[in-house]
Amino acid sequence: MTDSSDFINACTHAIGEAYVITTDDDKAPYLTDQRQRFTGQAIAVVKPGNTAEVAAIVRLCNQFKVPLVPQGGNTGLVLGSVPDTKGNAIVLSLSRLNRIRAVDPVNHTITVEAGTILQHVQEAAEAASRLYPLSLAAEGSCTIGGNLATNAGGTGVLRYGNTRELCLGLEVVTAQGEIMEGLRGLRKDNTGYDLRDLFIGAEGTLGVITAAVMKIFPLPKSQLTALVALRTPDEALRLLTLAQGHCGAALTGFELMSDLCLQLVAKHMQHLTFPFSIHHAHYVLLELSDSESEAHASAMLEALLASALENDICQDAVLASSSSQSKTLWNWRESISSAQAKEGKNIKHDISLPISRIAEFITVTDALLQQHFPECRNVTFGHLGDGNLHYNVSPAIGYSIDLFLEQQSHINRVVHDSVHQFGGSISAEHGIGALKRDALLHYKSSVEISLMKTIKHALDPQNLMNPGKVL
Structure with missing residues (x-):
């Protein structure tokens, strides 16, 4: 590789000195994973401000044979968004690509750049009286690009699907530094291979997602939450079947938690009051989102819980009677990871x-x-x-x-x-990242691995796009 100083100078010329970070102290926040388990090394952290600048940086990486690691909010858990310890790569931070480009409430779409924080997308949709349903514990810091790169799920998959199902179109900078302009808000587009889905879930190993067209939905008229106590996970499955029969598409959340989860939350989040008089072995947090009325949703939920009690599926239930109580119940679920970390x-x-x-x-x-x-x-x-x-x-x-x-x-x-x-x-x-890369080889068939390698080599023949991740 050419002297890295030549590469740094070229990057500085392309996007400005302020956005090419080379000092150790300033690079440090971008090099350690979210769980503080691993720290990599990088030549620089490069922060382009638009798609054209991303493409320019990728072309420079090709010219100088410099690997790049795309990074959004760096909230991943599988070492997919931090570099390895070789010190020959750059971190390509997309944090400056954070604009809401368009909201189309009639087409029910929102077009956003990859560095946009998930919570900001939710808020922009709500401002247009629409719902962007992807919801994660890290929604205040994770980004849409990272959500797409890992095909994030969250609590609303039961009703709305993974991030892949929420995406209609992508803008991508290829491994060669070309721009794939695919920001089409179409539900039907049968014009050849599905290039969009190649990049979703690829963890930045095939190209850099820079913007996306995402689906939004009408705001529900009401959302009701209940925490249900059960004896076994099998009862939770029986409750799920019963809830789907009673509520259909209105059932938007169905979260299982063991008692140890709630014990840890109670221990480490002492501002929360345990919702039951006694502990039970398992719990389900369920949510209904109704497009008709709160009375209709309430009747559905009450009928569901009455049937569950009558059929000895559950032992007790707590219903949220206000949005603040609903938020408190969700806090029990969303605080589990933090409580476990404190433990x-x-x-x-x-x-x-x-x-x-x-x-x-x-x-x-x-x-x-x-x-x-x-x-x-x-x-x-x-x-x-x-x-x-x-x-x-x-x-x-x-x-x-x-x-x-x-x-x-x-x-x-x-x-x-x-x-x-x-x-x-x-x-x-x-995702797979670096953490599960070897395990993937053990559990995925040789034919599937071979096809994945063929795709990787075809799109990124120099292996510069997030090398060492996934494969």
Whole structure:
């Protein structure tokens, strides 16, 4: 590679000295992952301000053979948005590409740049009396580009689908520095290969997403929330079937949480008052979004819970009677990851399974982990309605965290083997990044891996786009 100073000078000329960061202290926030587990190295952090500048930087990377790592809010959990330790790459920060380009309430679309924070997209849609339904715990800092790069899910997938289903068109800078102008707000466009879906979920390994056309929806007339107590995950599945029968498309959220999840939240978030008089083994947080009226939604929810109690599916329920109470119930769900972090280091698994097999998976895999790692604690929660579990494992109380983390590969193997046995996936909504790259080779078929490598080589023959991630 040519002396990096020549490359830095060229980048400075292309986008301005203020946006090419080379000092160690200023680079530092971009080099460490969200969980503070890994720190990489980079020649520079480069912050283009528009699509043309992104393309110019990518062309320079081609000219000087410099790898690049696209980065949005850096909230990922699989080391996909930070560089490795070689120190020969740049971080391509998209934080300055943060404009809402257009809102079309008639076409029900919003066109946004990749560095736009998810919460800002939600707010822009709401200002037009529309709903952008993607909702994540990190929505105040994650970006649309990152959501698309990992095909993020969140709590509304049951009704609205993953980020892929919410996207109609993309603007992408290719690995050669060309601009693919695909910002079409069309529901039907059968004009050849689906290039858009190649880049969604590719984690920046095929090109850099710079803008997107996303779907928005009419604001619901009412949203009602209930927290339901149950004995087993199997009862949660029975409740899901019952809720779908009673509520249909109005059922927009269905979140499973084990009692340990709520115990940790109660311990570390003491401003929250536990919603039940006694603890139960499992809980479901469900939400209805109704387009008719609050009275209609309330009648549906009351009929659902009455039927669940009558059929001995649940033991108790708490209904939110106001938006503030609803927010409090959601706080219990959304505070689980923070509470677990306060409790100490843990081993995370973002997995998906056929919905019908989730209860059996939990029973079998809990038992397997207890055989290998007695008294380890399973912090199990997630989006039961779409089959996505966050199946996290914490050490036994008093057990050395260092010794526990030394066994991470063994714990991962136990969990991932069980996921594979039940016909599931080792990554549901967080992506592969560098963290799960080797595991992907073990669980994905050789034909699939070969096809993925063919696509990667065809679109990025120099392997400059986020190298070492996914493949």
